[in-house]
Amino acid sequence: MAKVTADHVRKVYGEDTVALDDATFEVPDGEFVVLLGPSGAGKSTLLRILNGLTSPTEGGIAIGDEAITGTRADVAMVFQMHYLVESMSAYRNALTGALSRTSFLSSVLTRYDDADKEMALEALDTVGLLDEASQRVGSMSGGQQQRVGIARALTQNPALLLADEPVASLDPKAAEEVMRYLKRAADERDLTSIVSLHQVNIAREFGERFIGLRDGEVVFDGGPDDLTMDV
Ligand code: ADP
Ligand code: ADP
Numbered sequence: 162m163a164k165v166t167a168d169h170v171r172k173v174y175g176e177d178t179v180a181l182d183d184a185t186f187e188v189p190d191g192e193f194v195v196l197l198g199p200s201g202a203g204k205s206t207l208l209r210i211l212n213g214l215t216s217p218t219e220g221g222i223a224i225g226d227e228a229i230t231g232t233r234a235d236v237a238m239v240f241q242m243h244y245l246v247e248s249m250s251a252y253r254n255a256l257t258g259a260l261s262r263t264s265f266l267s268s269v270l271t272r273y274d275d276a277d278k279e280m281a282l283e284a285l286d287t288v289g290l291l292d293e294a295s296q297r298v299g300s301m302s303g304g305q306q307q308r309v310g311i312a313r314a315l316t317q318n319p320a321l322l323l324a325d326e327p328v329a330s331l332d333p334k335a336a337e338e339v340m341r342y343l344k345r346a347a348d349e350r351d352l353t354s355i356v357s358l359h360q361v362n363i364a365r366e367f368g369e370r371f372i373g374l375r376d377g378e379v380v381f382d383g384g385p386d387d388l389t390m391d392v
Contacts, residue, residue, distance in 0.1 A: 163190055163224050163225060163235070163320035163321040163352075163353040164187070164188065164189055164190045164224070164225055164353070165187070165188040165211070165222065165223070165224055165321065165353060165355070166187050166188075166222065166223045167184050167185055167186050167187070167207075167220070167221075167222045168185060168220050168221055168222070168223070169183050169184070169185050169219065169220035170183070170184040170185070170207075170210065170217045170219070170220040170221065170222060171183060171184075171217060171218050171219040171220055171377075172203070172206050172210065172215070172217050172218050172377070173218045179376075179377050180203045180206040180377050181203045181206055181207060181210075181217070181374075181377045182203075182376070182377040182378050183220075183378065184203070184207065184220075184374070184377070184378070184379050185220075185379065186372055186379060186382055188353060188355065188370070189353075190351075190353055191351045191352070191353055192353060192354075192369055192370055193344060193347050193348075193354045193356070193367070193368060193369045193370070194354065194355045194356070194368070194369070194370045194371070194372060195356055195357075195358055195364045195367065195368035195370070195371050195372070196208070196355060196356065196357040196358070196372050196373075196374060197357075197358060197359070197361065197364055197371055197372070197373045197374070197381070198357075198359075198373055198374035198375055198380075199359070199375065200359070201376075202374040202375050202376065202377065203374045203376075203377040204325070204326075204357040204374055205325055205326075205357070206377075207357075207374070208238070208323050208324075208325045208355065208357060210222055210229065211229065211236065211321070211323055211355065212232060212236055212238050212323055213229050213230070213231040213232035213233055213236065214232065216229075216230075224236070224320070224321060234261050234262040234317065235262075235317075235318075235319050235320040235321065236319055236320070236321045236323065237258065237261070237314035237315070237317040237319035237321070237322055237323065238314065238323045238324070238325065239307075239310050239311055239314050239322070239323070239324035239325070239327045239343070240310065240324075240325055240327070241325055241326040241327060241329045241330060242330075243306055243307055243309070243310035244310075245298045245306060245309055245310060245313070246298065247297070247298050247299030248297065248298075248299060249297070249298060250294065250295045250296060250297060250298070251285060251290055251293055251294050251295070251296055251298055251301070251305075251309045251312070252281060252282070252285065252294040252295060254298055254309050254312075254313055255281040255284050255285055255294075255309060255312040255313050255315075255316050256273055256277060256278065256281040256316060257313060257316075258280075258281070258284070258312070258313040258314060258315065258316030258317040259273055259277035259280065259281065259316050259317070261317045262317060262318060277316070280315075280316050280318060281312070281316045282294065283315075284311075284312035284313070284315035284316045284346075285309075285312045287311075287312070287315060287342070287345065287346045287349060288308040288309070288311050288312045288315075288342045288346065289308065289342060290305065290308055290309065290312065293305065302335070303330060303331050303335060304331055304335030304336075304338055304339050307327060307328065307331065307335075307339045308339060308342055310327070311324075311327075311339070311342060311343055311346060315346055315350070319352065320352070320353065321352070321353050321354075321355070322346075322347060322352045322353070322354045322355075323354075323355050323356075324343065324354070324355075324356040324357065325357050326357050326358065326359065327339065327340075327343065327356065327358075328340055328358070328360070328363065329358075329359065333360075333363075336360065336363055337363060337366070340363055340366070340367050341367075343356065343367075344367045356368075361388070364388075365385060365388060368385065368388075369384070369385075370382075370383070370384060371383060371384070371385070371387075371388050
């Protein structure tokens, strides 16, 4: 169960770069939220705080009743630059998602158990790449690579799925396809999802709820009917 609560979150880099300013919102368990806002609005900073990669200067974010204090096995992230190993197969890449939730010893030895393998295959199935499981990631299209990135996140078996501009580097058709798989994955697994996008048309098609950021402030929080083109 992953309800997310952000309580007056402020993030200042260095002396005076205010990346987030008094951001407050609540995401109920299972909701698919799209973060909108121009470059520099604070979207990546918010996602990095949610992923435990950086901490707020003031205020806090909680998952369920637990304040986030660092990276967590049940929070997975899909990146714009997918950081996959291009020389490895889609399957081997997906499998590495399991490392986030295994013991230190097995992660050092890179040993996967049958449950890990099953989860990686299920994840590839969810993103429509089961037939391409043994294909080298380097030989895949950008959209397919991003779907492998989603499969890797799913193999982590998260409760909260984060994605930072997951389709920013794709052409519109591939972007829409990747978003369709991401939404399907979230729906199938009842995942709470927070996805940043800058394309309002794609956001409108897939989002259930929209949080708009500008200069670190929440300037919009609502459903598709309230969404205007200039968020
Ligand atoms: P977005 O993802 O919406 O483009 P970011 O969260 O990346 O926004 O950035 C918000 C603001 O914080 C910007 O002014 C950006 O330059 C600044 N910023 C982001 N990361 C850092 C950092 N590591 N150090 C200093 N400033 C940063
Ligand atoms: P995006 O716009 O996709 O969020 P950026 O290019 O803003 O990415 O940031 C890429 C990396 O550089 C991030 O790790 C971020 O923390 C860092 N960064 C961004 N802005 C600054 C900044 N003004 N000073 C230092 N680091 C920054």
